[in-house]
Amino acid sequence: MSIRLNPYLNFDGNTKEAVLFYEKALGGTLLGMMKFGDMPEDPEHPMTEEMKERIMHAHLQVGDSELMFSDTYPGMPYQPGDAVQIAIHPSDETRAREIFSALEEGGQVLMPLQKTDWSPLYGIVKDKFGVTFQVNVPIETGCV
Incomplete structure (x- = not known):
């Protein structure tokens, strides 16, 4: 049986900046980045414009390893x-x-x-x- 693990980093609204920083600092390759606003919106739970711009998921390849990222929801506890x-x-x-x-x-x-x-x-x-x-x-x- 094989298993693969990777770090998944959360940020409070600055994921895009962090991903681009790590891409350059670590010599990585951005495999994908999706905003919350790229997903179909649920009329029962409308998103603010700020939320739509936050990163739902980003994926960075660094050598043989991978880093994944996401922003939190506005107001969600983050430390x-x-x-x-x-x-x-x-x-x-x-x-x-x-x-x-x-x-x-x-x-x-x-x-x-x-x-x-x-x-x-x-x-x-x-x-x-x-x-x-x-x-x-x-x-x-x-x-x-």
């Missing part, structure tokens, strides 16, 4: 947090530095890129959207 972090494993240090640099723009470095016992280059950065990334170049043994 960015550290409950989930995304680990990125570029195969070389140059690409790791590029990714880290792009993610730290407008964000906060929690641990600068540095050599560790498990990686020739590892660091932690919280981006401008409050999402925390661990950037980790795997050692030659193939252990991530």
Whole structure:
């Protein structure tokens, strides 16, 4: 039996900005983006113009991995947090530095890129959207 998992990130009205940021920062490919307004409207539950413009679902391919995104409904409780972090494993240090640099723009470095016992280059950065990334170049043994 096979199973595949991917992070699904929620934002409060700025999903489109976040997806385009991650597409550039991570060198991803946008596979699709749909607004709530692209769906047939239920006359029993009309949408505001703001809601119609929010992103219902976005899908980004990053290497062999996928990220998915959605906006919340206006007024729905939303709090960015550290409950989930995304680990990125570029195969070389140059690409790791590029990714880290792009993610730290407008964000906060929690641990600068540095050599560790498990990686020739590892660091932690919280981006401008409050999402925390661990950037980790795997050692030659193939252990991530």
